[in-house]
Amino acid sequence: xxxxxxxxxxxxxxxxxxxxxxxxxxxxxxxxxxxxxxxxxxxxxxxxxxxxxxxxxxxxxxxxxxxxxxxxxxxxxxxxxxxxxxxxxxxxxxxxxxxxxxxxxxxxxxxxxxxxxxxxxxxxxxxxxxxxxxxxxxxxxxxxxxxxxxxxxxxxxxxxxxxxxxxxxxxxxxxxxxxxxxxxxxxxxxxxxxxxxxxxxxxxxxxxxxxxxxxxxxxxxxxxxxxxxxxxxxxxxxxxxxxxxxxxxxxxxxxxxxxxxxxxxxxxxxxxxxxxxxxxxxxxxxxxxxxxxxxxxxxxxxxxxxxxxxxxxxxxxxxxxxxxxxxxxxxxxxxxxxxxxxxxxxxxxxxxxxxxxxxxxxxxxxxxxxxxxxxxxxxxxxxxxxxxxxxxxxxxxxxxxxxxxxxxxxxxxxxxxxxxxxxxxxxxxxxxxxx
Ligand SMILES: *Cc1c(COP(=O)(O)O)cnc(C)c1O
Numbered sequence: 001x002x003x004x005x006x007x008x009x010x011x012x013x014x015x016x017x018x019x020x021x022x023x024x025x026x027x028x029x030x031x032x033x034x035x036x037x038x039x040x041x042x043x044x045x046x047x048x049x050x051x052x053x054x055x056x057x058x059x060x061x062x063x064x065x066x067x068x069x070x071x072x073x074x075x076x077x078x079x080x081x082x083x084x085x086x087x088x089x090x091x092x093x094x095x096x097x098x099x100x101x102x103x104x105x106x107x108x109x110x111x112x113x114x115x116x117x118x119x120x121x122x123x124x125x126x127x128x129x130x131x132x133x134x135x136x137x138x139x140x141x142x143x144x145x146x147x148x149x150x151x152x153x154x155x156x157x158x159x160x161x162x163x164x165x166x167x168x169x170x171x172x173x174x175x176x177x178x179x180x181x182x183x184x185x186x187x188x189x190x191x192x193x194x195x196x197x198x199x200x201x202x203x204x205x206x207x208x209x210x211x212x213x214x215x216x217x218x219x220x221x222x223x224x225x226x227x228x229x230x231x232x233x234x235x236x237x238x239x240x241x242x243x244x245x246x247x248x249x250x251x252x253x254x255x256x257x258x259x260x261x262x263x264x265x266x267x268x269x270x271x272x273x274x275x276x277x278x279x280x281x282x283x284x285x286x287x288x289x290x291x292x293x294x295x296x297x298x299x300x301x302x303x304x305x306x307x308x309x310x311x312x313x314x315x316x317x318x319x320x321x322x323x324x325x326x327x328x329x330x331x332x333x334x335x336x337x338x339x340x341x342x343x344x345x346x347x348x349x350x351x352x353x354x355x356x357x358x359x360x361x362x363x364x365x366x367x368x369x370x371x372x373x374x375x376x377x378x379x380x381x382x383x384x385x386x387x388x389x390x391x392x393x394x395x396x397x398x399x400x401x402x403x404x405x406x407x408x409x410x411x412x413x414x415x416x417x418x419x420x421x422x423x424x425x426x427x428x429x430x431x432x433x434x435x
Pocket of ligand 1: 250
């Protein structure tokens with residue numbers, strides 16, 4: 001390791017507490033200082049480059065240091081870097097809001113901004129709760145899917161169901177209920193799960209404000225995928241029993257599932273849709289919640305009615321973030337990204353075939369621009385993910401398995417040749433495990 005790298009790591013560990021990490025792991029598995037990013041590659045201080053096959057935690061959809069986005073950001077920074085969004089507004093957010101309403105499912109007309117995914121989930125939950133309250137009803141429960149993930153703040157964690165993150169905090173969380181997620185991508189499983197949903201709603205819908213789910217794919221929940229039919233049925237049931245449907249598209253949105261949004265594949269409009277991650281092409285923090293005019297109207301009235309939604313974040317609707325979000329949407333339009341991605345996902349599915357030859361692999365699956373395989377015989381203490389990580393990194397590919405799940409979620413600017421490298425290295429890494 002170069003002197004520069006060694007020095008950075010040493011200074012880093014003096015003061016930085018890294019996210020989602022047992023810090024002691026860095027004794028054995030050194031941090032890697034990244035000097036620059038370009039396209040799908042990350043570069044360290046020793047002239048190594050790594051394919052960012054997980055889009056830097058699923059956010060970077062058009063590559064690092066994208067020339068088009070860079071230019072738009074540079075232009076914006078000389079005009080306005082930030083302004084409070086109460087009393088004031090600005091051009092980038094006005095443009096962005098109209099565009100978001102145009103590309104999201106019909107009927108979503110209003111956009112409320114926050115600055116990260118978890119905060120958007122908090123906003124959606126609070127709005128849903130207050131909507132009922134403004135109409136004279138108290139509904140203290142939220143419903144969510146088993147194995148779901150919606151973020152790490154208290155409210156978002158409450159509706160999540162990934163024990164690793166949640167168990168420690170159980171006694172300080174909100175009141176929630178979970179229903180089974182369809183167990184695979186078949187329509188039968190979707191129907192089965194919807195029956196369970198209706199059983200619960202029959203009993204308890206009057207106590208429930210809304211039902212939050214991740215459309216089609218539970219990313220943090222081990223890249224678990226299910227059929228669009230479940231969304232159709234869930235939409236029908238939420239309407240029938242008078243609760244909100246909250247579609248958390250923070251990870252599934254912006255083309256990841258093969259369509260612009262997961263909801264598109266079921267042709268449904270949720271009551272709330274949360275967006276973040278790909279929204280800014282992975283450049284800057286920004287998130288939002290889209291909702292209907294009907295919901296908006298339930299908050300509209302005289303100040304003295306106490307109906308307003310009194311929620312804000314310091315960096316709500318930041319102009320720099322909005323300008324890169326606009327640049328991101330430009331790229332979707334000018335490069336016909338959703339159609340172009342179809343070719344890439346067909347290529348990925350062909351490459352995925354090969355994993356069937358591996359005896360230690362099961363549950364090979366894909367949805368649009370996400371592919372995943374499970375390594376058999378998983379024991380958490382063996383930490384096979386780390387072995388895959390190490391092996392791949394040495395060969396120029398950054399993979400970050402979730403437990404025993406090796407997955408690919410690359411930026412959309414990846415080429416077929418680079419897909420070869422990414423997936424061949426993963427194949428060899430799994431083969432080398434001998435488990
Ligand atoms: C990442 C994620 C969140 C949380 O977003 P943060 O910006 O990390 O707070 C919420 N929901 C889903 C589906 C996510 O994947």
